[in-house]
Amino acid sequence: MSGVTRDDRVHVLGIRHHGPGSARAVATALAELNPQIVLIEGPPELDAVAPLAAAQGMRPPVAGLVYAVDAPSTANFYPMAVFSPEWVALRWALDHGREVRFLDLPANVSLVLADEEESEAPMDPIRTLAEAAGFDDPERWWEDAVELRYHGLDIFHAVLDAMHTLREGHVPDLRTRRREAAMRRVLRAALRSEASTIAVVCGAWHAPVLVPSAFPTQAADSALLKNLRTTKVAATWVPWTSTRLARMSGYGAGIESPGWYHHLFTARDQVVGRWLVRVAHLLRREHLDVSSAAVIEAVRLAQALSVLRNRPHPGLPEVLESCQAVLCGGSDVPMRLVARKLLVGDILGGVPRETPMVPLARDLDATRKRLRLKQSAAQQDLDLDLRTQSHLDRSKLFHRLLLLEVPWAESAETSRTKGTFRESWTLEWKPELEVALIEASGFGTTIPSAATAVVAQRTAEADIAELSTLVETTLTADLPVALSGVLAALDERAARQHDITRLMAAVEPMARVRRYGNVRRADTELVQRVLTGIVTRITVGLPAACTAVDEEAGRELRELIDGVQRGIGLLDQRELRAVWLSALRSVADRLGVPGIIAGRAVRLLLDAGLLDVTDAGGRLSRQLSMASDATQAAGWLEGFLSGEAALLVHEPELLEIVDQWATGVDAELFDHLLPLLRRTFAEFTATERRDIGLRVKRIDRGAGASGIRSDDTTLDHERASLVVPGILELLR
Structure with missing residues (x-):
């Protein structure tokens, strides 16, 4: 045919x-x-x-x-x-x-x-x-x-x-x-x-x-x-x-080395030599020594390999093998760079201005050019100083695009800290973001209007915890109309909400908005009013919410209590702090509260100065007495010790109580409690665990926490040495 x-x-x-x-x-x-x-x-x-x-x-x-x-x-x-x-x-x-x-x-x-x-x-x-x-x-x-x-x-x-x-x-x-x-x-x-x-x-x-x-x-x-x-x-x-x-792709064909194929099409002659020269330039930019003689030798090796394999001319396998052997000294590490930069590459195409685009995409293109942001297929790291207006405007754009589910920029922050004037972002344009823009265009013709519409839609469907996060997101995106709508919905739903845990989840994100709103030059007085009402409702309902809950729910409540504590700490407002600590006092004194919650409440009260070490030690001693339930005691201890280990290092009375309880628990029950104890001490750093071990070593069980351990003539040191490796492993 x-x-x-x-x-x-x-x-x-x-x-x-x-x-x-x-x-x-x-x-x-x-x-x-x-x-x-x-x-x-x-x-x-x-x-x-x-x-x-x-x-x-x-x-x-x-x-x-x-x-x-x-x-x-x-x-x-x-x-x-x-x-x-x-x-x-x-x-x-x-x-x-x-x-x-x-x-x-x-x-x-x-x-x-x-x-x-x-x-x-x-x-x-x-x-x-x-x-x-x-x-x-x-x-x-x-x-x-x-x-x-x-x-x-x-x-x-x-x-x-x-x-x-x-x-x-x-x-x-x-x-x-x-x-x-x-x-x-x-x-x-x-x-x-x-x-x-x-x-x-x-x-x-x-x-x-x-x-x-x-x-x-x-x-x-x-x-x-x-x-x-x-x-x-x-x-x-x-x-x-x-x-x-x-x-x-849409043609049903993918290629493994588009950079190489581009070179094959555009290099009319000396294909292998020109390619290896490009490799040499790349390696030199990375401060690797590559001489002209090495390039010539690599070309000869590629040609020799093609002859040995009965090929009319060198192909990609021969070129890569000669490149690794001669230019990279046999190492595959530089070859990864060659594969990423040359075999595949990070080329991003372009389309003319008259190309049909939805209005939202045109608005993004105009905003991108105004803010001098480059659209690139390669990852770009961008540090923003929010005190500079142009950088602040870039930050607003990125947050608005995240609301529209167009993740051109993704936050590169490694912590939750919001109180700085610095933001770090990683930018990478992907073709599928064009489709995401088309999808988002149903919400509006400009980035701000579309983001505002998205917030309004989410507000109608969100619960209190989601609304509180939406408050923070809307503030960072600088959408004042949307923010007032979210706060109104949050205030209205908080007044009708009987689930204290949902209210507790709203405190920390709203506290961040109130505390760090000045970084973005935002007025957060309305946020303060809503937040005060939520904290007041929490303090009224917290004691009852902490009573008669199972272990899993108790752990969730402990996390929520820590979140509220962090939020109250961010605000540094005496009135809110006083009512919150009053609620924690009620939880600490209430019967039927899971140990992990009661212990955490006592620790927070101790850190706040509302309990002294003697009072806290008495509570700890009663919880860890032989008459108490050992599982409840272990949970109380976990809640009490969560956080810094300095409490045990610098308060020998508390350390002695813990030591006496741990050494007095029945052997079979101790096996059951060991995972709980290990989880508690695993939160401490290796240095803190070592300091605690040294303090325990100095305890004299007969003289008290401040004494020196007396010699035990009945101790079988040979048998004791057998368990030392296991104990050291537990303390790591």
């Missing part, structure tokens, strides 16, 4: 998607054929935006994006790079003023079918042929077996014959048959024109079924495409990245 049917106008150019060898072959074939119509595999919806490929500002890699208008997350990308045959064909047609169309199943159908039917895993026929021939790189096989043996249109004649052989006896799945029927429908329409020559650029797998002499009847194709559901779609171009080219 021939790629050009005799006495026919159609020339089928079967290619490998994103293949530089195919791209060069297509360029040669189009120059020879000079067709009036060029048909390219892709959804027909891209016809409307195809002319933009030649517009100023269009810079591959880019992707055609077709999405469902009513559900933008339902979308398909159709990536193209400089070395993509589809891009070469598209640019040739536009540069020569020829008609160009896309042929495939329309996206308004395929986006619906994607949810309705399953298709077989996409086949890469050229990779299949390469592997059968013993090649690990399809592009190298293409060059060795096709381009170096065939010229002009003969390349595509050979590919067509090979694909025809591969398809013999193979029955494609329904989705593939529908796609090919849709391709033939577009081709039939082109044949009805007066064009004398038509070039079809498609995946090699589809080539045999697009030869007119092999067409099934038009009725058969129409039957495959009849009564298919459709949806309203829109099409545009979006920037793509070299990293995303390495993944499966």
